[in-house]
Amino acid sequence: MSSKLTPDEYSEIAKKAEHKSSTVKDCIMAFLVGGFICTIGEALISLYMRGGMARDVASTLSSITLIFIAALLTGLHAFDNIAKYAGAGTLVPITGFSNSMAAPALDFKSEGFILGLGVKMFSIAGPVIVYGISAGIIYGIIIYLFKLY
């Protein structure tokens, strides 16, 4: 078989056989669900501020609430079913981060609380933290250099 067809030619044929996911549909779903989650976040901030909190405290508390809800939905086996349709809509807001920590924690507790849960909990979120912090440091240095002049 391989004597006649080169990998490049095969890759062309294979591409033709693929069904692509619909970018338009995926974008609309991500926009709607992501927007909905952010609206809930804003509503929570307003609610907490009405309760007498300062804006920065209210917004931190709003994030914490969303993290809690996402982790709870992960534990109730509902988050992945929502994410199946929402895609980036649930992934990009803070809910995605919460899910990426809760899901491995649930899965790997069978290997023990330290080497299972403790180690694997960061298997997906780890790179986000590493590169998030790294990018933050670089950004900080750039801001610092600009302020010098």
Place this chain on the structure above:
Amino acid sequence: MPTRQGRYTLRLDSCPSIVSFAAVVGKKEGEGPLAQEFDIICDDTTMGEKTWEKAESRLQKDAVNRALSKGGLSASEMDFILAGDLLNQCISSTYGLRDLNIPLFGLYGACSTMAESLCLGSIMVDSGAAGHCVCVTSSHFCSAERQFRYPLEYGSQRPPTAQWTVTGSGCAVVAPSCKAPYVRAVTVGKIQDMGITDVNNMGAAMAPAAADTLKTFFMDTGTTPDNYDLILTGDLGQVGSQLVEELLQRESFDISKRHSDCGLLIFDIKEQGVNAGGSGCGCSASVLCSHILNKIQHKELNNVLFLATGALMSPTSLQQGESIPGIAHLVHLSSTSYQDDCTINGH
């Protein structure tokens, strides 16, 4: 005795028989189009066990026990067990079968393992090295996801080319007998790698191997696709099925009218949300050891080429940027043996 036919095909002169077979599947598979055919459908995918790995071991153990009891056989009569699965170090097989006290060969051929075990088991029986050989494989959606992809509850989207690992196990007992289904010939596949690196498109990675093994078999035996009622690939899914037909068309073999795929038979791919179809060594094993062998036994199918396909990569090799090598082994199953052919021709 096995005799070599052509370059790579072994003709099994005594036509070993599959004297008993059984399939055990999970809930989702039990809601699919083949629900009526399976021996056991477990509504609880944990199988009452504490971990997914134990659940898969249980599937395999149940499949073997059911196949033995259906055939009125006991474990002590078995000479070898040829078992495999997808998990690291084949733990589903070793833990599932450790109490059976049958000499074991652990096999790894990824999703091609059912055909691999059936090839070896039939060769052993045909050569006289074994009286009874148990061939069994399993896969479990949850244990496979944990090992190969993401944690189960992680909210990710699967591309349309991705396949769904079947929760199931199939077991076939091979022995000398004058009862169909018979194994007439086997062709052991060669590794084919056409450079596919997308882990979510295993069908495309495995299709060249399936095409190569089929072509080899047709050339070795001097037969054509029209000599068979069914050419059944293991888990090429939608994309791989289309590709294997296209690749063989280029070699002037038209299998499109005879071809079917276990990954497309086991699920209703539109209704059950499994994207391109089922996969895993439990996929071809459970479809073969229920639906297909039943039909051959009842002579609704007479000549079937069973061709389980495997993607021989690991998460490590993929992360290192390696492409996915594919393999496919072929087993020619029939409702008649060579002796039957002689009798029919003689009278």
